[in-house]
Amino acid sequence: MTASTADVLDYDEVLARFDPVLGLEVHVELSTNTKMFCGCPTAFGAEPNTQVCPVCLGLPGALPVVNGAAVESAIRIGLALGCDIAEWCRFARKNYFYPDMPKNFQTSQYDEPIAFDGKLDLELEDGTVVEVGIERAHMEEDTGKSLHVGGATGRIHGAEHSLLDYNRAGVPLIEIVTKPITGTGARAPEVARAYVTALRDLLRALGVSDVRMDQGSLRCDANVSLMPKGTTVFGTRTETKNVNSLRSVERAVRYEMTRQAAVLAGGGEILQETRHFDESTGSTSAGRRKETSEDYRYFPEPDLVPIAPSAEWVEKLRATLPEMPWQRRKRIQADWQLSDLELRDLVNAGAVDLVAATVDAGATPNEARAWWVNYLSQEANTRGVELAELPITPAQVARVAAMVADGKLTNKLAREVVDGVLAGEGEPDAVVAARGLEVVSDDSALYAAVDEALAAQPDVADKIRGGKVQAAGAIVGAVMKATKGQADAKRVRELILERCAG
Amino acid sequence: MSDLTHSTAAELAAKIHAGEVSSVEVTRAHLDRIGAIDETVHAFLHVDTDGALAAAQRVDDDVAAGRPVASPLAGVPLALKDVFATEGIPTTCGSKILENWIPPYDSTVARKLRDAGVVVLGKTNMDEFAMGSSTENSAYGVTRNPWDLDRIPGGSGGGSSASLAAFQAPLAIGTDTGGSIRQPASVTGTVGVKPTYGGVSRYGLVAFSSSLDQGGPCARTVLDAALLHEVIGGHDPLDSTSIDAPVPPVVAAAREGAAGDLRGLRVGVVREFTGEWYQDGVIAAFDQAVEALRGLGAEVVEVSCPHFDYALPAYYLIAPSECSSNLARFDAMRYGLRVGDENGNSAEQVMALTREAGFGAEVKRRVMVGTYALSSGYYDAYYGQAQKVRTLISRDFERAFGDVDVLVSPTTPTTAFRIGERVDDPVAMYRADLCTIPANLAGTPAMSVPAGLSDDDGLPVGLQVMAPALQEQRMYKVAAAYEAARDKAWGGPLINRVPELEVAAR
Amino acid sequence: MPNISREEVAHLARLARLAVTEDELDKFAGQLDVILQSVASVGEVAAQEIPPTSHAVPLRNVFRADEPRPGLSQQQALAGAPAVEEGRFRVPRILGEEA
């Protein structure tokens, strides 16, 4: 189902009439060695049903045992988000039938999450800081993966049958739920994106997850509702799933705002429902209406005993928390002597880690920033990918920067080398060799080219000899053309003046 | 009647380990007995002749080579309730939905038995998913009580209890969620023990009600049960609810008890376990047993556990609630029966059609009761309240055990009832577990030991002995002392009074 | 308290994925009612301040080391499956949440 424009209200009109309320639920797959409740590996991309055992296949009689490392990750995430850690909590069973769930219940946490009541500060592009309240972070397990066969697009709708792979079933998940986010107005979509970005950076710094939205190790469900301006009672919310990139988070929230506003403006009612985001159209569509109301019949998981983290344990884990992304940004700003604007550009480009790694590999902060924030950001934009997904590494960028510093490459040549790396032509040195890009630094070759150019334009040569030094530009251009840009223009100019002086 | 099939496990083990008889001979004798009478009794759902003989041979090889045997029960045959997963051997839980399911893994109990050199003869019949008190709820037909073939052998472990009373096996394994080891033991004149919750691993035990289920030993004598208890008990890292503590010294306690001295021991008679639902002959036999304990030197006092009256209703909320969730996995997707995968039916339809066809009436009933009790709006009034009753029952036990060493009661209010008698009256059926359920709710150990025959119908009565958590040795001592006194009074083991079964024509 | 109707039984059966027959609806309605009446007494005793017991044995913090354990081969995993395709469990079409 594709939405036509008539289904949505103009964004400015939405904001004139309504205030949006957001609630974001993020599921993070932990990068533990083994699953939440069994010893099966969690590696991505294995042959189907090869990382399974009686426990995660839900075989009769099998029993779960909690992965201690997953609990530690959960507590560390909770601490990093400023949450309280429960002194005592349990797992619960969330009962519903679905073929990708081997036991037909999800072992999760219900009214006793391990971490609760925290916050996350995030910075918008213009530097505005927004504090998002964290309701809870709880532990649960992932489901298997289904492949739909026979439908038009491999989608579930219209499929004739499905194929199930349970490798992912039981992978530890942490579900992080925000408190309602209000008062963001027109910036709600931007806030949603910034929240997921900030959370991703935090999780990456903690080293608890791969946080790959494209591989599903970070997933976001966006709850959106509208309340008419001047009221304080939340409207009915929808939950949009299937939001697989940062950009989609922003688009999905914006679309839901305009869609809901159109429904409400037309006198309609918002249905509390799950909606699915379609990347290609940028719109959301309603899920299948269930004939029975959702009733998960939660009860404490009798196969697992309660978790009661001691204060000593929690403090020990607190001591392992790395520098948080916002602390790091402050430090970097000081170390690299960046203006607020330069720092913001760096952060907005998503380049902090990459620049830092490039600096670690030997480049100066300015060189590294110039490459990532200017040249490579544009390239990523053109390709429609995240900066980090470009096929070039910080070490490669540092190498190119070093060659420029050494005078082996001009800036122009350096860009060609980078293009070559991006095109898959290998390491920078290999690209230089293969494309023959090295600066012509052999003066005898340059003398020849200079002499030839002076001979070809005797009138210009005379002017230079006559003291019109600025006329040398025309000869420099001719030499550069003759050497296919591989000469260092500064040096060429020196040689021209030397020749004409003689 | 073969000597070998009528021996105790302890006697058989001694002879096998001494090389007087081979385990293969013992195993063959029992397989022959099964072959001869199981058409009548129907204790077994699957007999693993080859596996049993191979296991027996391994023990015989050890003995012949002078190697130490794997355990005190190495070479002794055993009947395993079909609720334990056994790698390569069908495991059905008495349900159509698991017909032909062959597990790719072993339950911890099965593994421990194999490691101990115990010879597993096969898998025994049971009420479907252990839900029942008569074994009439098996999808594979009823098991008959060897004392009277028209009567039930108890349930859910009726196959295990009947196999003992029919001399098809000297040892068996049962599971006890609300009495499924003790009540069958009681009505078949055998011994059945529910250990402390967490004392025997539940890994691979197909769950009925996770917070109540407990595997345990079944035998014809208290000592045999103790020997088996020590083989299957102990900590298992694969079961989060398994207790990390040594198995209580039950074998020593059984041997000590057999000397017949209970002086210094305080026995509490639970006042609440009598009244309109109790058969006169059961009460009479129980009173005699209490007298016998006094005769052994025990001090007997009456104890009140006021909340035991609420144990049955609490159980019939907790167990169905947990089972409604535990049995959700039987959905035709990954294993077991699949029905209706045609005409473009959806997964959801196939699940519902399969579960409808694959589950029996009692299972469906409990799944629906549990679904109801866990629903939002009802949870607090039902499941929540039942969990509070659990607390009250544990407190009753604590108070009682502050005063006495063990508690005693009849195991079940009546002797074996007739097949079919209670099939259409679930609530009457549930009353069979009246006395056994409190121990499940509190997680405390309890056992049933034969207490003579009821004078009104000549059928076995069980004496239930209950102890505090991880104090199994107390109840084994009392039961062994009582058993010795009883045998003296009756002029020999009660079990020998089981009528001779007609051997089916071959 | 309870007086279970056919409709309620039908609702429970749907939640529990049981394709009950019309006959069963009547039979179970009566039986569930009797069962639920007979257990309703749990409401009488347990007062507000009584804590619920979810686990019989008071264990805490039972954890496993994050170390891989051998699991099942694909063949073992699929051996009991009603239908298999491409190393996966083949199941009937799933009525999805997606439109």
Ligand SMILES: [Mg+2]
């Ligand atoms: Mg969740």
Ligand SMILES: [Zn+2]
């Ligand atoms: Zn696994």
